[in-house]
Amino acid sequence: xxxxxxKDIQFLKEKFAKxxxxxxxxxxxTKSPVLAQDCPYCDHTKQLLEELAATSEKIKLMVxxxxxxxxxxxxxxxxxxxxxxxxxxxxxxxxxxxxxxxYEFSTVIETIIDLSKGKPELPDNVLAExxxxxxxxxxxxxVTPT
Numbered sequence: 001x002x003x004x005x006x007k008d009i010q011f012l013k014e015k016f017a018k019x020x021x022x023x024x025x026x027x028x029x030t031k032s033p034v035l036a037q038d039c040p041y042c043d044h045t046k047q048l049l050e051e052l053a054a055t056s057e058k059i060k061l062m063v064x065x066x067x068x069x070x071x072x073x074x075x076x077x078x079x080x081x082x083x084x085x086x087x088x089x090x091x092x093x094x095x096x097x098x099x100x101x102x103y104e105f106s107t108v109i110e111t112i113i114d115l116s117k118g119k120p121e122l123p124d125n126v127l128a129e130x131x132x133x134x135x136x137x138x139x140x141x142x143v144t145p146t
Contacts, residue, residue: 002047002051003044003047003048003051003101004048004051004052004055009051009054009055011054012052012055012056012109013055014114015109015113015134016055016056016058016059016113017056019055019113019116020058020112020113020116020117021116021117021118022058022059022088022089022115022116022117022118022145023058023059023060023088024059024060024086024087024112024115024116025060025061025062025086025087025088026049026052026053026059026060026062026084026085026086026087026112026133027062027064027072027076027084027085027087028045028046028049028061028062028063028064028082028083028084028085029064029065029066029069029072029073029076029078029081029082029083029084029085030042030043030045030046030063030064030065030066030082031065031066031081032065032066032067032068033065034068035068037066037081039081039082041082041098041099042081044099045082045084045098045099045100046063046082047069047097048101049061049102052108053068058116059112066078066081066083067093073134076091076095078095080097081097082097082098082099083095083096083097084096084097084100084108086108086111086112087115088113088115088116088118089118090117094111094115094140097106103143104143134137
């Protein structure tokens with residue numbers, strides 16, 4: 001059963017065609033088919049991302065197995081699954097752990113569009129404040145449906 005309905009697919013196709021500039025690569029880290037791993041949302045997440053990637057030629061989906069693809073796991077710093085790395089012209093550190101369903105799905109859509117444009121659409125005063133940051137910062141956002 002598909003996650004995206006036909007009306008959603010059409011909406012996304014139109015939105016991406018209108019707003020995306022450059023390609024975006026989605027790196028999805030999932031369970032290895034040869035290891036006994038507990039990942040109840042890996043298959044669903046993969047299906048959702050495949051459906052999403054099919055809505056635009058500018059969205060590339062690369063599927064990696066965790067932990068067996070050591071080079072990719074180390075490159076992107078993945079330590080749990082399901083994991084999603086969003087990459088525009090460069091890796092800016094955006095990671096999503098879990099299945100991006102419900103309200104989180106809209107965040108994924110906007111992340112893809114922002115990355116394709118090469119810069120986030122933020123007010124000038126916010127960009128000025130961010131320019132003052134002189135050392136690496138890790139921001140973690142936790143979301144729960146309850």
